[in-house]
Amino acid sequence: xxxxxxxxxxxxxxxxxxxxxxxxxxxxxxxxxxxxxxxxxxxxxxxxxxxxxxxxxxxxxxxxxxxxxxxxxxxxxxxxxxxxxxxxxxxxxxxxxxxxxxxxxxxxxxxxxxxxxxxxxxxxxxxxxxxxxxxxxxxxxxxxxxxxxxxxxxxxxxxxxxxxxxxxxxxxxxxxxxxxxxxxxxxxxxxxxxxxxxxxxxxxxxxxxxxxxxxxxxxxxxxxxxxxxxxxxxxxxxxxxxxxxxxx
Amino acid sequence: xxxxxxxxxxxxxxxxxxxxxxxxxxxxxxxxxxxxxxxxxxxxxxxxxxxxxxxxxxxxxxxxxxxxxxxxxxxxxxxxxxxxxxxxxxxxxxxxxxxxxxxxxxxxxxxxxxxxxxxxxxxxxxxxxxxxxxxxxxxxxxxxxxxxxxxxxxxxxxxxxxxxxxxxxxxxx
Numbered sequence: 001x002x003x004x005x006x007x008x009x010x011x012x013x014x015x016x017x018x019x020x021x022x023x024x025x026x027x028x029x030x031x032x033x034x035x036x037x038x039x040x041x042x043x044x045x046x047x048x049x050x051x052x053x054x055x056x057x058x059x060x061x062x063x064x065x066x067x068x069x070x071x072x073x074x075x076x077x078x079x080x081x082x083x084x085x086x087x088x089x090x091x092x093x094x095x096x097x098x099x100x101x102x103x104x105x106x107x108x109x110x111x112x113x114x115x116x117x118x119x120x121x122x123x124x125x126x127x128x129x130x131x132x133x134x135x136x137x138x139x140x141x142x143x144x145x146x147x148x149x150x151x152x153x154x155x156x157x158x159x160x161x162x163x164x165x166x167x168x169x170x171x172x173x174x175x176x177x178x179x180x181x182x183x184x185x186x187x188x189x190x191x192x193x194x195x196x197x198x199x200x201x202x203x204x205x206x207x208x209x210x211x212x213x214x215x216x217x218x219x220x221x222x223x224x225x226x227x228x229x230x231x232x233x234x235x236x237x238x239x240x241x242x243x244x245x246x247x248x
Numbered sequence: 249x250x251x252x253x254x255x256x257x258x259x260x261x262x263x264x265x266x267x268x269x270x271x272x273x274x275x276x277x278x279x280x281x282x283x284x285x286x287x288x289x290x291x292x293x294x295x296x297x298x299x300x301x302x303x304x305x306x307x308x309x310x311x312x313x314x315x316x317x318x319x320x321x322x323x324x325x326x327x328x329x330x331x332x333x334x335x336x337x338x339x340x341x342x343x344x345x346x347x348x349x350x351x352x353x354x355x356x357x358x359x360x361x362x363x364x365x366x367x368x369x370x371x372x373x374x375x376x377x378x379x380x381x382x383x384x385x386x387x388x389x390x391x392x393x394x395x396x397x398x399x400x401x402x403x404x405x406x407x408x409x410x411x412x413x414x415x416x417x418x419x420x421x
Contacts, residue, residue, distance in 0.1 A: 111302035114267040116280045129283040132263055137302075156263070163304060 008049055016051055017058035023049070024059060028068050028079050038076045039069065054122075054129070061123045105147075107168045110203075111137040114156060114163065124218070125153060126225050132156035136167055139203055146204045149232045158182070158226045172227065186220040193235070200232050211235060253413055255380055256373035259394050259403035266297045270307055270361035274318050277310055277360050293408045294390035299364045306393050306401050308364035318363030321351040370395045371405060381410050 006026070008019040027033045040048070045056045060077055063069040070080040115135050122129045133153050140148040152172060154162060159180050167175075176182040194214040201208045213235045219227040266284045268277060277297055285295050297310040369383045370393045380392050390407040 111269070113269055113300050113302055113304040115269055115272070116266045116284070116297075118272070118276045118279060130266070130288070132267055135269070 008051055017055045017062070020045075020049055020051060020055060020059040021062050024063060025066075025068060028063075033079050035079050037079050039079065041076065057120070057123045058126070061120065105140045105142060106144075108139045108141070109137075109168050110139055111135060112163065112167060117153075121153060121228070124216075124228050125155060127155050134159075134162050136162075136172070138167065145234075147234050149200055149203050151230045153228045153230075154226065158224070176221075176226065182221050182226060184219050184226070185222055188218040188220075190216040194232070196232065204232070204234055206234065253377050254373065255371045255375045255377060255394055255405050256403075258377060258409040258413060259373065259405050260409070262298070262401065262403055264292070265404065268297055268299055268310070268360060270299050270301060270364075271359050273357050274315055274360060274363060275356040278315060278356070281312070281315070293406060296391055297360075299360055304401075306367050307361065308366040309391055310360050310364045311390075314363045314365055318358060318360075319352040319355050321355075365389075367393055370398075372396065372398075373402060377405070377410050377413060380405050381414060384410070 006023050008016050008023070010016070012019065024033075024039070033039055039045075039060075042053055042056050042060075045051075046053055049056075060069060060071075064071055064077075068079065069077050071077050113135055114132050117125065117127065117129060117131065117133055121133065122131070125131075125133065127133075132155075134156050136152040136154070138150045138152075139146055140150060154172075156163075159176065159182065161180070162172075162175065165175055165179075173184060176184060192214050193211055195209045196204060196206055196212045198208050200206075200212065201210060204210075204212070206212070213233040215229075215231040215233065217227075217229040217231070218225055219229070266280050268280060272280075280297060281295065284297075285291060294309075294311055298306060299308045299310055301307050369387055369389065371380045371383065373394055373396060383392060384390065384407050392405050393401055394403040394405055396402050
């Protein structure tokens with residue numbers, strides 16, 4: 001049972017998921033939910049704090065991003081030791097984070113279609129669950145060898161015409177900025193080592209469960225997230241180099 | 249006069265319906281049906297999902313009946329050799345209970361392409377609505393895709409709008 005001392009306040013202008021996030025974070029920081037412990041299941045959090053499942057999922061995912069929690073498939077969500085330092089607010093240009101900068105690619109289009117969000121995609125894209133999403137999947141090769149599987153998810157209402165665009169020859173960023181006048185003002189990147197699925201292994205020509213570099217990127221235009229991109233890369237092809245500058 | 253109306257006059261938008269690619273599982277489609285229709289208490293006619301390929305070509309539609317058929321345990325399906333009388337459903341409730349937890353849950357992992365109603369019939373925007381009505385009645389369909397130049401998917405026409413139009417004309421005459 002969760003001991004409820006603080007609750008969300010619907011009269012506050014602050015979003016509910018941010019209020020819930022603060023409550024959970026305080027419990028973790030106070031040691032009430034220690035490192036390694038499992039946090040209550042979604043339904044329990046909904047019941048105790050009187051919020052929807054979506055609010056709980058947004059708050060939990062954000063805490064996962066911030067390094068407070070870790071989700072384990074089929075087991076639950078656990079408090080983890082934070083490895084992400086806070087307080088260093090840096091800025092860098094997008095191209096430096098793309099990893100592909102300066103490398104000549106050939107691209108094969110695997111899919112350019114529409115789907116509804118499943119799993120955590122609605123939370124990742126910060127959209128309602130019943131939103132149509134444009135799905136673009138490309139395989140990029142370097143010197144004839146498959147190197148990156150890139151899946152891009154764009155809420156359909158952001159740029160409906162993207163469905164008909166040539167995304168083999170054109171980069172999505174250039175299309176957004178130069179053709180549709182959608183300026184990308186921020187990117188949040190998450191990089192981790194993962195293991196390739198059967199499908200990914202086949203496309204990349206790797207044995208199943210091979211270590212791969214997983215890059216997840218969230219692209220923003222102002223307050224709106226316009227795209228979530230998931231790239232699975234052969235690790236030996238990439239060396240990550242990012243230059244940071246302290247914000248003025 | 250209903251006869252002068254064409255498909256484009258009654259056509260509804262493609263994005264009025266949820267979209268999925270053919271590789272989604274029945275389980276994932278059920279989740280989408282629940283989110284898009286059941287949880288919103290909106291019950292559009294027909295309650296269907298559109299199924300597309302990688303190039304956004306329409307492959308078929310997936311309705312509640314298709315999903316239930318896809319979940320059905322194999323032994324409940326009639327075969328030509330052991331065809332039972334349509335009214336003979338003795339023991340069905342007993343048979344359904346246990347297998348629903350086992351074989352049906354396994355069936356929920358099948359791709360929707362195996363259970364959807366494939367798109368075999370379509371109409372053009374300039375076709376009369378009576379043509380759409382004919383195709384729907386004779387092929388047991390509640391929804392027809394509207395294709396321009398036999399290729400470009402521009403909308404859908406539903407039984408409910410056709411019925412409304414034709415029945416209004418009948419009552420007026």
